[in-house]
Amino acid sequence: MSDIVLIAPPIREFYLTKKRTIPYGLACIAKQLEQAEFSCTIIDALARNKSKIIEYPKKFSHLIPHYGRTDITLFSLFHHYRHFGYSFEHIANLVRQERPFLVGISALFTPYWGQALDTARQVKRFWPSAFIVLGGHHATQFPETCLKCKEIDFVIQGEGEAPMVQLARQLKNQAPGTLPEADDLRQISGIGFKQGNGIVLNPPAWADSPHGLDQNALDKIDWHFYQRNKKAAITIVASRGCPFSCSYCAVSASSNYGKFRIRPVKDVLDEIKLQVRSKQIGFIDFEDENLTLKKSWALELLDGIRQIFKGQDIELRAMNGLFPPSLDTEILTAMKATGFKTLNLSVGSFSATQLKRFRRPDVRQAHDRVLDIAKDLDMDCVSYLLGAAPGQTAATTLNDLLTLATRRTVAGLSIYYPAPGSADYVLCEKQELLPHDFTSMRSTAFPVVDTTSRLEAVTLLRLARILNFLKFCVDQNGVLPKALSADEILDMENSCHGEMDRYEASTLLIRLFLTDAIPRGMDHEGRIYPHPHSINLCKKFIQTLKNITLFGAVQSSSSQGADLIPDSTRIDH
Template sequence: MKLILIQPPIQDFYETKIRLQPIGLAYLKAAIKKFLPNITVKILDFHQNFGRKTISLPSELNYLREFYPCPDISPFCTFYHYYHFGADFKQAAEKIAQENPDIIGISILFSSYFREALTLAKEIKKVCPVPIIAGGSHVSAEPLSILQSPWIDFVIYGEGEKPLIELLKQFQGNKQFEQVPNLGFKKNNKFFLNPKKPNYPFEELPLPDLSDFSLNNYQFQKKPLYFITTSRGCPHQCTFCSAKSTFPIYKKRSVENILEEIKIRYKQGYRVFDFEDDNLTFFIDDMKKLCKLIIKEFPQNKIRFLAMNGISYLHLDNDLLLLMKKIGFTDLNLSLVSSDESVLRSCHRPHTVKKFTQIIQTGFKLKFNMTAYQILGLPHESISSMLTTLIFLARQPVLIGPSIFYLAPGSKIACQFSPLKEKDFFLARSSAMAIETKHFSREDIYSLFICTRIINFLKQFDINTSLNNLLLSHKTSNKRINIGLEILRKLIYEKKLHAYTGKQFVELKKFKWEIFYKLFSRLKFITSKTGQKIFI
């Protein structure tokens, strides 16, 4: 029996190129190899290394044309072109058919890209009519909606290793699918979802099998990159997060087990390790122990660690930050969400602004490159509250990572809205700016988003000066910086924001001057990444 596991292409305004390693599929392959060694498994990544092509903007996003009206090469650019990232659907299907699989598994991680997975499944069925299984985070949140597709035969929701292996056993045996945990299947034109049962203990799972990819297939700054997960799930209950639909219980691996994985991958040639945990440092003492063991085990400056999925600042302290710096962490991605304590409480988020400030101060002393993430457009948050958070972050030695809120299927906050439909799944992306409330409009969120770009632009200047002096007297040979300064001058004196196409300035009519004015009239100063200040 041969199983093909697929990472499908996606379509969007942008992609996150460095976070494409299909580690979930690699875990599945390794588990099958361990428990069902007679089954051949191959992973095909149809997203990475296939380039991109411009495609038409989907009709559901036509309302964005007014917000993204032209190409923009300025420092404050948003989006314009809509792309297909990855292999052509038909070509991918033909490639799969050439493998002569008996079963196919397709990953649907993000709700906004479920259509691409179903389109690929449709094309596969035309040339390779074998059973198709769908799994991944979106399937875990909305299993029935995916199972109802005519191109999908089975779904696995929740953790996938044990359910997939039990399903494959049934394919080899009596096909009693009702005995497979976490499985959705079809019978007599009816849909069935079997109860969930616990997965194999995380510690007992074999290391992800990446044998289908070369060492250089996934890189960070031209060095081989390896995704590592020390835990699954998160003990917190943040209402905007859907992680618990896949991992309802937080589970972790031992420090010794994690270190052994790093040692194995280092011998294989990996030099950059990205922790993809939802809450890497929850057990802070274990993380300290891991850092100390890494310091003993590996040569200094020969290995680099990242946590691109973010780190909970609630579970950091001065000692741990120092250890993380020593083992090769250079960047910290910290999710503030909001500086409004009432907003944090409403999100069931136990974090505090006081703790965040302490971590930022220590991180600055240790010379970390820090990015702090703010959610723009939480349904219950006001414009005033969002502005207050933006002002707070502007005064910290961090870059601001704006994340525009969207309804994540499976999240608690999504339950406060009408039942989500397929269009809502498609719009579950920041670039869609899909959510408006009585507190704010789409124009407000768009304007706040661009304001974060303006602040980050000013944070790059490593000088103590005033904004007025910067705009009037700063000279540089950097064309893009000069464009940014010219746009800021126009914004302040004409009260209009412009894009720059490379040939001309184009007014962005959806940008609200009032938002910019409210922000900068309260701002007083902006702190750069190096601690310098630009006074407003």
């Protein structure tokens, strides 16, 4: 049995990247609770490999024309909507077995708020004597909305390590169903609670110098689930916050998030050493916003990691993205030597106007310089763009994609969603662009319709996938698939039935697309069908490809670009 149970709830989504769902934040809170002599258990509802196909929410009816049919191609979007993780009843039963006096539930992302609430409801039903506190980004941004739910007794705004300890001390000897004195609760940093018919909210709590995990906290994570190639895949957070003021980001200096704070290098290395003692590590993801922003610190960290894993094969990634101006030959060489094989580069846009609208530093020249260095070091790259934001046209995003077509990098396009707490969220609210419910506030739902229509947004995302498949073809074959004649298109659409290999199907449909600019899908029976699309965007995409040299994504010196038409005009970079 445990005094306190911390829960990472299930989520409902079209996909899940499980190596990014490690409950690192809950483990940080568990560390502080146990150091304060409270026994603590983490229930990670996502630590299971099975998922359940469920119906689309009613608010997602607009997605059915785009996602509603199976597409086996390698550049397909999404299809099934799923419940990832344990059932709410199973979680509640696990809580009842622990018999805690306090249950903390993580609500990190607003579109998954419904699953956090359903978890709270079932926990209250199975174990009504426990107090329930909700924390995370959603609770920080919408504390009053959360507290209006009868199952939620408290919220914590900001970072939860110190507030959870303070709250636990107040509640430890409290009778079930009775709250401490309001004056005592007001002394807890970041806390929100109900008082009579009103709600009391203290300012968010931010740690001055955040630290990581000890062995006790690490042991509470189910590392058997988080594996990559039969080795442990771990997460490290070496810094918190961000000094930049990008309008779309809820962790930026323009939001109400805490300031940028870097952990001491020794503290980070000690945490990694603890992990090495208990498991064989094959992958480390740094979930920092700006891992390499302070060069001397980053070089010291990389040197320390090399000493820890000397002679071992390990891969490092910074999947939240790297700031290109912070990367030079010295630091990239050190990253390569330490185990970075792929660089996730944050760009935003190649449009000066759009970068200004995003309040984003202009990283375009630095991005191209990094690609050149990465090529010499034989490192792969993924370049991240943001599309369909307020005021951003579809033509701007298409030009961004076509710019990446002429670079040796994978195109990573994210469709804009309004992140609560960001400057753009306030803008969307003022312009009445916000979706009408929290569930729709996700990239996969194309939530904002402004200067880019929803059909254009879906088309752009599909074109990004198509572009990356074309880059794959260049890397594999040195040339692009050939277009077809009109007669060949009709013949193939009418005669193509039965199961087909994914690569073969993808190549066939790409050849069709390069001929008439119609993106198509193929179901498991081999039936070909057209996807809804913006024909203007698709035609401009293909026409531009005819006049440039399209490069693959592999940064090998032997990798060559490919022309759609051999004697076309080249644009080399």
